[in-house]
Amino acid sequence: MLKLSSSRLVSLGCLGENGVVVRRVSENPAYAQVCRRQEYFLVRDHLSEVPEGFAGYLFFEKPSHSVPAVSYLLEPSLSYLSNGDIVKINASQGSLRTLYRRNSRHNSVLVTERCNNYCLMCSQPPRDINDCHLVDELLQAIPLMSRETVSVVITGGEPTLLGDRLLELLNAFRCYLPDTAVHVLSNGRNFRNFDYAEAIGRVQHPDLMIGIPLYSDISSKHDYVVQADGAFDDTIRGIINLKTAGVKVEIRVVLHNLTYARLSELARFIRRNLTFCDHVALMGLEITGFTRSNLEKLWIDPKDYQPQLRDAVAILDGAKMDVSIYNHQLCVLDHSLHRFSRNSISDWKNEFIGECNGCTRKRECGGFFSSAKVRYSAHITPFHDE
Amino acid sequence: MASVFKDEAFFLPAEHTYSLLPFRFIRLDSDRYVAVNEVGESRVLLRHELELFVKKRLPQTSSLYFALKASHFVEDNDSDIAPDLLTLKVRSKRARIARFTSLHMFVVTLRCNHSCRYCQVSRQSEDRSAYDMTEATADKALDFTFRSPAPAIKIEFQGGEPLLNFDLIKYIVLAAEGRNTVEKRDLVFVIATNLSFLTDEILNFCRDHAILISTSLDGPEDLHNANRPKPGNDSYQVTIDGIRRAREALGVDQVSALMTTTKASLLRVTEIVDEYVKQGFKGIFLRNLSPYGFAIKTRYFNAYDSDNWLNFYRRGLDYILELNQQGCAFTEFYTATILQKMLTPYETGFVNLRSPAGIGIAGIIFNYNGEVYPSDEARMKAEMGDKIFCMGNLTTESYEQMMLSSALLTPLEDSVAESVPMCEECAFLPYCGSDPDYHYATQQDFVGHKALSGFCKKNMGIFRYIIHKLEDNPEARQILESWVNW
Amino acid sequence: MNGVVRDGDKFVLSVDTRVYSLEAVKKTAYKFAAATSIILQPRKDEIVRVLFNFAGVHGRSDPEGVISDFCNELLDQDLREIIKRETAPIRNLILAHAFSRSSLVENNEV
Numbered sequence: 001m002l003k004l005s006s007s008r009l010v011s012l013g014c015l016g017e018n019g020v021v022v023r024r025v026s027e028n029p030a031y032a033q034v035c036r037r038q039e040y041f042l043v044r045d046h047l048s049e050v051p052e053g054f055a056g057y058l059f060f061e062k063p064s065h066s067v068p069a070v071s072y073l074l075e076p077s078l079s080y081l082s083n084g085d086i087v088k089i090n091a092s093q094g095s096l097r098t099l100y101r102r103n104s105r106h107n108s109v110l111v112t113e114r115c116n117n118y119c120l121m122c123s124q125p126p127r128d129i130n131d132c133h134l135v136d137e138l139l140q141a142i143p144l145m146s147r148e149t150v151s152v153v154i155t156g157g158e159p160t161l162l163g164d165r166l167l168e169l170l171n172a173f174r175c176y177l178p179d180t181a182v183h184v185l186s187n188g189r190n191f192r193n194f195d196y197a198e199a200i201g202r203v204q205h206p207d208l209m210i211g212i213p214l215y216s217d218i219s220s221k222h223d224y225v226v227q228a229d230g231a232f233d234d235t236i237r238g239i240i241n242l243k244t245a246g247v248k249v250e251i252r253v254v255l256h257n258l259t260y261a262r263l264s265e266l267a268r269f270i271r272r273n274l275t276f277c278d279h280v281a282l283m284g285l286e287i288t289g290f291t292r293s294n295l296e297k298l299w300i301d302p303k304d305y306q307p308q309l310r311d312a313v314a315i316l317d318g319a320k321m322d323v324s325i326y327n328h329q330l331c332v333l334d335h336s337l338h339r340f341s342r343n344s345i346s347d348w349k350n351e352f353i354g355e356c357n358g359c360t361r362k363r364e365c366g367g368f369f370s371s372a373k374v375r376y377s378a379h380i381t382p383f384h385d386e
Numbered sequence: 387m388a389s390v391f392k393d394e395a396f397f398l399p400a401e402h403t404y405s406l407l408p409f410r411f412i413r414l415d416s417d418r419y420v421a422v423n424e425v426g427e428s429r430v431l432l433r434h435e436l437e438l439f440v441k442k443r444l445p446q447t448s449s450l451y452f453a454l455k456a457s458h459f460v461e462d463n464d465s466d467i468a469p470d471l472l473t474l475k476v477r478s479k480r481a482r483i484a485r486f487t488s489l490h491m492f493v494v495t496l497r498c499n500h501s502c503r504y505c506q507v508s509r510q511s512e513d514r515s516a517y518d519m520t521e522a523t524a525d526k527a528l529d530f531t532f533r534s535p536a537p538a539i540k541i542e543f544q545g546g547e548p549l550l551n552f553d554l555i556k557y558i559v560l561a562a563e564g565r566n567t568v569e570k571r572d573l574v575f576v577i578a579t580n581l582s583f584l585t586d587e588i589l590n591f592c593r594d595h596a597i598l599i600s601t602s603l604d605g606p607e608d609l610h611n612a613n614r615p616k617p618g619n620d621s622y623q624v625t626i627d628g629i630r631r632a633r634e635a636l637g638v639d640q641v642s643a644l645m646t647t648t649k650a651s652l653l654r655v656t657e658i659v660d661e662y663v664k665q666g667f668k669g670i671f672l673r674n675l676s677p678y679g680f681a682i683k684t685r686y687f688n689a690y691d692s693d694n695w696l697n698f699y700r701r702g703l704d705y706i707l708e709l710n711q712q713g714c715a716f717t718e719f720y721t722a723t724i725l726q727k728m729l730t731p732y733e734t735g736f737v738n739l740r741s742p743a744g745i746g747i748a749g750i751i752f753n754y755n756g757e758v759y760p761s762d763e764a765r766m767k768a769e770m771g772d773k774i775f776c777m778g779n780l781t782t783e784s785y786e787q788m789m790l791s792s793a794l795l796t797p798l799e800d801s802v803a804e805s806v807p808m809c810e811e812c813a814f815l816p817y818c819g820s821d822p823d824y825h826y827a828t829q830q831d832f833v834g835h836k837a838l839s840g841f842c843k844k845n846m847g848i849f850r851y852i853i854h855k856l857e858d859n860p861e862a863r864q865i866l867e868s869w870v871n872w
Numbered sequence: 873m874n875g876v877v878r879d880g881d882k883f884v885l886s887v888d889t890r891v892y893s894l895e896a897v898k899k900t901a902y903k904f905a906a907a908t909s910i911i912l913q914p915r916k917d918e919i920v921r922v923l924f925n926f927a928g929v930h931g932r933s934d935p936e937g938v939i940s941d942f943c944n945e946l947l948d949q950d951l952r953e954i955i956k957r958e959t960a961p962i963r964n965l966i967l968a969h970a971f972s973r974s975s976l977v978e979n980n981e982v
Contacts, residue, residue: 120391217456219465223397233467240474262452269456272427273471275478275731294391319730320872406955408963413948424963440951469966476970807902811952837905 001370013071016091022140108153118227151181160190188212191238201245209248217269250279260305267312284327399464412813426816489749495551526780527752538572549583581628589635603643605658655702669717692843722869739819741803756780763823797822881927896949
């Protein structure tokens with residue numbers, strides 16, 4: 001698992017940039033002068049001289065020679081950093097956070113840790129703090145992101161708690177990254193206010209989808225999983241409003257012990273009431289955050305819910321709805337479902353375990369969340385294709 | 387230390403009571419009933435469960451309660467989204483009505499070389515001027531057609547035998563395509579033909595303009611020829627040859643066949659299905675007995691024939707399901723139409739199973755002489771001497787005059803199922819339709835007494851049979867669900 | 873059979889309209905038009921007499937079966953009345969909303 005945050009940044013030079021700076025990283029020593037003034041140079045090899053003219057320098061080894069005025073020492077776990085990545089540095093706090101990685105297939109940006117649900121399996125437990133600096137930093141980072149970025153995920157907490165600032169963010173993506181698909185993960189509840197849904201539509205982002213979880217066809221069961229009374233109604237209203245406003249909506253279902261039993265019923269409910277949604281994502285459980293506290297309530301071996309999963313997929317796929325399965329290892333997934341499986345564990349989170357040794361399908365599979373070492377299926381078996 | 391997470395019990399409805407949402411019910415079989423909501427979602431249950439439910443004594447944590455709640459038969463104070471979702475679903479089901487008339491049939495000639503037993507319209511004649519549609523009439527018919535706001539328009543050429551007036555078909559196709567460069571509808575052409583007069587020139591034209599072919603195939607050779615006499619008594623062979631040639635010129639999906647059911651067909655359903663399978667069709671429409679062309683002996687004619695027809699249908703459906711289980715993918719199209727109403731949020735395009743009826747507002751027919759009728763059955767009635775459904779003539783009346791004529795509006799309004807006896811309370815209402823043509827033909831009344839109606843008896847028999855399959859037979863259920871056209 | 877008086881091909885079922893509404897009895901009678909011929913007659917004390925006439929060749933030939941089915945249907949009609957009474961207002965609301973041009977979902981402020 002990649003470490004995206006570090007609090008062990010050491011200032012090497014005599015100057016530190018004040019406050020928080022957001023900078024793009026370059027590994028190109030021949031970078032045009034006019035460009036390098038805005039970027040930090042990542043020093044890999046032991047150079048007698050670093051190329052001049054960059055705004056700052058990042059070292060993995062303290063050099064023997066003198067260092068430029070703005071220079072920092074990074075801890076070794078940040079060695080994944082490369083050309084085009086964007087970092088946020090707070091010199092006085094000695095912290096660095098990687099906001100964006102150019103080579104990643106799965107850039108996700110955290111916009112707030114506040115949330116109005118409290119899901120039993122939340123992988124990013126809410127914190128009720130003032131974190132509007134996250135949006136400020138992101139607004140600075142967006143213009144620095146590569147135009148070739150395929151997609152970005154906006155996540156939280158609950159992004160709609162940003163109110164109008166979410167619109168600001170979406171507009172920035174529309175302006176600076178018009179070719180990049182944006183996926184917002186939201187519980188949809190604040191879209192019960194039609195004006196807000198309409199405002200999202202008015203941004204006219206060329207490729208925007210809101211991913212909204214729905215865990216049951218029964219209101220009380222959904223509310224129980226998300227630990228919020230009235231959440232089901234709000235979420236459904238939000239979905240309808242977004243679609244009315246012309247915004248694409250994906251319905252997400254995390255599969256665990258409290259959601260698998262009525263999965264077919266949920267599929268029928270979606271097929272009958274929310275047929276107009278653009279995608280359905282069926283997701284494996286991530287054993288992190290609140291999931292650990294609620295593990296006994298939530299854990300079920302994925303092999304054990306394959307019949308329900310097969311049935312639900314048949315119901316949705318049969319109705320010509322777009323369905324995908326995420327975060328499942330191929331060996332526990334029913335063979336007939338492989339064509340729906342997408343390799344999607346963010347590459348800063350995924351790993352394989354000992355049982356995977358020799359498996360010929362690691363690349364398609366995607367493996368596990370790093371956190372899976374806590375609990376995983378008893379049926380992991382490597383494929384040995386010719 | 388108490389957990390910050392609340393138990394499931396915390397989220398259950400606070401008060402142990404619930405309110406009913408609109409639904410209807412009917413006996414399904416000797417033990418069970420079926421409840422159906424306003425948009426056709428259904429639940430099979432026992433009579434005493436139904437009574438418990440209605441009298442507010444069904445436990446709110448039972449699986450039956452959850453099923454009824456998820457399908458919006460009931461709401462409680464835990465959630466108030468049900469009326470909004472029902473509203474949306476009602477809109478979806480009704481959306482087709484506003485799209486208005488889509489099917490436009492053009493009777494380009496009454497001349498024909500067949501004398502099919504059940505046909506009321508064809509003329510054995512060489513007299514073109516008496517029985518052919520003129521270009522002037524066709525132009526007016528096209529004006530009328532494009533007055534419809536429907537985004538998709540199907541122009542179907544009928545007769546007699548339409549290929550006997552192929553020049554007019556060419557004229558209409560080219561004229562319609564010309565208008566469509568401006569209108570930009572989804573325009574489709576079909577020729578309903580017995581294939582006797584299929585030339586290469588005709589096939590080339592069809593291919594160039596993506597025209598579909600629909601023909602009649604009543605079953606195996608002896609049955610087909612007995613129903614459809616023609617000089618040489620070779621209608622079957624002509625049809626088979628024609629199908630092959632049409633497929634080779636236009637493509638397999640561009641050629642379809644319809645059967646007409648006669649008394650002779652009733653005991654031979656598996657042979658008829660086998661014939662369709664042998665000829666490479668992907669499915670069949672097991673049509674009901676036409677009430678036209680038979681002497682109606684007593685008012686109980688309908689009931690007797692309905693029973694026999696239901697046996698025909700049930701045996702046919704069972705046989706087709708068996709074929710599917712044996713690896714032969716084959717659909718029964720009427721069943722598929724009903725399944726669409728049962729299992730999807732959408733309404734069918736099939737004009738004969740809608741309420742309000744599809745007459746005029748979903749389909750319309752222009753007779754060779756300019757007379758406009760709201761359905762093919764209405765046209766047949768006129769050819770048999772009763773012009774009660776005639777909306778007017780293209781040469782003398784305007785679109786508004788004809789579409790607002792009482793000849794159309796009276797049967798439409800009178801027959802709306804939601805407001806007629808028995809239908810208004812029938813659980814199968816969302817699956818069924820009004821058929822003013824049929825009831826006028828059999829009971830001389832646009833509504834008809836449904837207890838005496840062959841239409842009602844037939845459809846109820848089908849609905850019960852399908853629901854049984856869906857409920858009791860998982861393998862059949864899977865096959866049936868695959869027939870639904872999403 | 874209890875509550876039923878027989879006279880040859882004619883049977884009379886007495887229904888108390890304090891238990892089953894007259895409307896329910898009429899609707900039930902309407903449904904049996906194919907099975908047999910039915911006439912309704914009032915009597916005193918809110919009783920309505922349902923006269924079944926099985927003479928003639930058409931319809932069903934099992935009088936007990938028909939009358940039993942009639943009684944079951946009467947019970948069903950009673951249940952339908954309960955449902956209709958309770959759901960007519962919300963049904964009208966849903967249909968009115970569905971056919972109107974108004975927004976699909978109530979605009980709830982956050």
